[in-house]
Amino acid sequence: MWEESTSSEETWSDADGGNEQGEWPVTGIVGEELTQAQSPRYEVRWDQWHRKDGTNTTWQPDMEDRRDLLSKWKRKQRYKRNIAAARDPSIKIMWDPAHDPTVHNRATDLKAQARREKLDNVEPELTSLNWDAECDRSLRCDEDPVPRLRTRRTDSAAVEGSSRSRHSPASPAVRSGNKDSKPSSSPSVRSKPLSQTASSASLRSLSKTPDRPTRASSSSSPSSSRNTRKDNFALSSRLLPPHALLEKKWRQATRNVSAASITIVNEIDDEEVPPHMEEFMYTEQKYIVGKELEFIFTLDEDLFLRCECYSSCQDATKCHCQTNSELNDTMGKNIFAYSRGLFTFRVPRGVEVIECNKASQFFCHCDANCANRVAQRPRDIAIEIFKTKHCGWGARAVEDLPKGKVMGMFTGQLVRREHIENLPDSHANYIFDLDGTEAKGEANPGDKYSVDAFECGNWTRFVNHSCEPNMKVYSVVFDTVSSMNAPYVAFVAMKYIPAQTELTIDYDPYAGEEAVSVGKSKAAPNAKPCWCGAERCRGWVKV
Ligand SMILES: C[S@@+](CC[C@H](N)C(=O)[O-])C[C@H]1O[C@@H](n2cnc3c(N)ncnc32)[C@H](O)[C@@H]1O
Numbered sequence: 046m047w048e049e050s051t052s053s054e055e056t057w058s059d060a061d062g063g064n065e066q067g068e069w070p071v072t073g074i075v076g077e078e079l080t081q082a083q084s085p086r087y088e089v090r091w092d093q094w095h096r097k098d099g100t101n102t103t104w105q106p107d108m109e110d111r112r113d114l115l116s117k118w119k120r121k122q123r124y125k126r127n128i129a130a131a132r133d134p135s136i137k138i139m140w141d142p143a144h145d146p147t148v149h150n151r152a153t154d155l156k157a158q159a160r161r162e163k164l165d166n167v168e169p170e171l172t173s174l175n176w177d178a179e180c181d182r183s184l185r186c187d188e189d190p191v192p193r194l195r196t197r198r199t200d201s202a203a204v205e206g207s208s209r210s211r212h213s214p215a216s217p218a219v220r221s222g223n224k225d226s227k228p229s230s231s232p233s234v235r236s237k238p239l240s241q242t243a244s245s246a247s248l249r250s251l252s253k254t255p256d257r258p259t260r261a262s263s264s265s266s267p268s269s270s271r272n273t274r275k276d277n278f279a280l281s282s283r284l285l286p287p288h289a290l291l292e293k294k295w296r297q298a299t300r301n302v303s304a305a306s307i308t309i310v311n312e313i314d315d316e317e318v319p320p321h322m323e324e325f326m327y328t329e330q331k332y333i334v335g336k337e338l339e340f341i342f343t344l345d346e347d348l349f350l351r352c353e354c355y356s357s358c359q360d361a362t363k364c365h366c367q368t369n370s371e372l373n374d375t376m377g378k379n380i381f382a383y384s385r386g387l388f389t390f391r392v393p394r395g396v397e398v399i400e401c402n403k404a405s406q407f408f409c410h411c412d413a414n415c416a417n418r419v420a421q422r423p424r425d426i427a428i429e430i431f432k433t434k435h436c437g438w439g440a441r442a443v444e445d446l447p448k449g450k451v452m453g454m455f456t457g458q459l460v461r462r463e464h465i466e467n468l469p470d471s472h473a474n475y476i477f478d479l480d481g482t483e484a485k486g487e488a489n490p491g492d493k494y495s496v497d498a499f500e501c502g503n504w505t506r507f508v509n510h511s512c513e514p515n516m517k518v519y520s521v522v523f524d525t526v527s528s529m530n531a532p533y534v535a536f537v538a539m540k541y542i543p544a545q546t547e548l549t550i551d552y553d554p555y556a557g558e559e560a561v562s563v564g565k566s567k568a569a570p571n572a573k574p575c576w577c578g579a580e581r582c583r584g585w586v587k588v
Pocket residue numbers: 248319435436437438439474475506507508509510511573574575576577586588
């Protein structure tokens with residue numbers, strides 16, 4: 046098999062991972078580039094091996110013995126080019142007529158043209174794409190249904206000159222694709238601010254800079270809509286105590302998507318509801334998406350992979366939705382991420398779970414109970430938002446949870462990563478970077494997104510950090526395609542969790558691994574003292 050360049054920075058997560066010949070399972074090819082000699086080399090993701098910094102890819106000059114992976118990779122690239130053409134007519138399409146005359150065909154031209162026409166016609170207003178927001182709108186028809194981004198002018202000099210720094214995402218941010226240098230054993234520091242990270246995406250925060258009004262594009266009258274909402278809240282709160290009012294609003298929102306209840310409990314002090322709830326809009330299952338990003342979830346039907354499985358998908362090798370999935374067994378064959386409705390933890394880092402898309406005659410043929418639709422199902426476990434002793438408000442389930450139970454997805458307003466800088470500091474602790482599959486130094490990384498759960502979101506925004514967490518997160522894609530870079534982030538129980546136990550994730554799981562393997566852990570920049578109370582607490586939490 047291929048030679049591995051090992052170094053002291055590298056580690057094996059599972060000593061029994063290789064076979065007798067010393068071969069290690071591979072999940073697929075994830076990158077390609079030309080060497081100086083103009084010959085291609087491929088970035089390969091390993092299944093049961095990773096470095097201490099979490100990266101698990103290496104570059105291989107020769108893929109002759111894995112032509113199956115190579116042809117899958119080529120197919121995926123062709124598919125991506127078509128998607129790119131459809132969403133942005135100005136994009137330069139890389140194609141080689143000698144090898145692939147079908148890429149830049151008339152259909153692509155027509156799609157690009159249609160896209161251009163669509164863009165010309167868009168209205169500047171933000172709208173909601175999702176059902177939760179629609180429900181909220183119908184409840185409060187006299188106000189703007191969608192929270193608008195609060196913005197402030199980026200003081201570029203201040204931002205560039207500041208010492209704010211951001212840690213790399215928890216899933217590999219440094220890939221071995223960095224040709225000339227080996228990745229460092231600890232997560233690298235990014236030049237922009239951030240905070241907590243979690244396994245396939247990262248919660249982040251901003252450091253202090255003054256609030257100032259402005260990005261014109263984001264939008265006409267943000268403050269008026271918020272004020273109306275605040276006024277309504279104040280008016281209604283004369284009739285109902287704040288916590289009953291909030292529970293009522295959330296009950297309506299969760300019922301509308303058939304999700305279990307959310308209740309608010311405080312046995313610690315007399316704070317009735319968590320802070321900033323006057324303006325908060327509960328959205329259980331979907332992101333709030335502005336007009337500008339609508340294209341992510343409104344792709345042309347023919348860009349979706351759709352399966353023809355009857356009723357429920359049983360065999361991932363036959364489910365068409367899995368064509369571009371990197372979730373494979375050791376033989377390189379597609380597998381599903383779930384078994385009997387539970388997550389199986391067979392998903393390597395940096396690999397997204399691809400669930401089936403909308404069930405309809407135009408999309409997938411399987412139905413809503415398909416075994417490959419788990420994260421997208423309505424939550425069936427009731428949750429309590431409760432006041433913790435030391436970490437503000439937290440979340441817990443009212444019943445026992447089995448290992449692998451998928452609890453829900455992080456929701457909020459989907460924003461372009463570069464716009465995060467414009468958000469007020471108060472949003473900082475509620476932002477998740479969708480960076481689970483990002484690679485540092487990637488040639489064409491495409492657009493990057495984050496999710497801001499300050500003004501809208503669901504119970505997952507209350508999940509606190511623990512150095513010994515009982516949940517983890519993974520990236521899951523449905524109703525859009527992976528190459529849009531906007532997966533959902535799902536929360537799953539890592540072990541059996543008794544009812545009423547606080548649900549936690551590790552905001553910086555790589556730091557956790559490093560601490561375990563080397564017996565110490567350096568505090569991240571912007572770290573706060575950690576109050577998780579775990580036996581092996583690192584002493585700080587990344588914010
Ligand atoms: C995503 S919010 C979690 C919900 C938050 N507790 C609340 O009341 O809204 C993240 C923030 O919670 C606090 N937090 C979470 N876990 C913590 C921990 N282990 N130790 C100290 N503070 C923590 C920090 O202020 C952090 O910035």
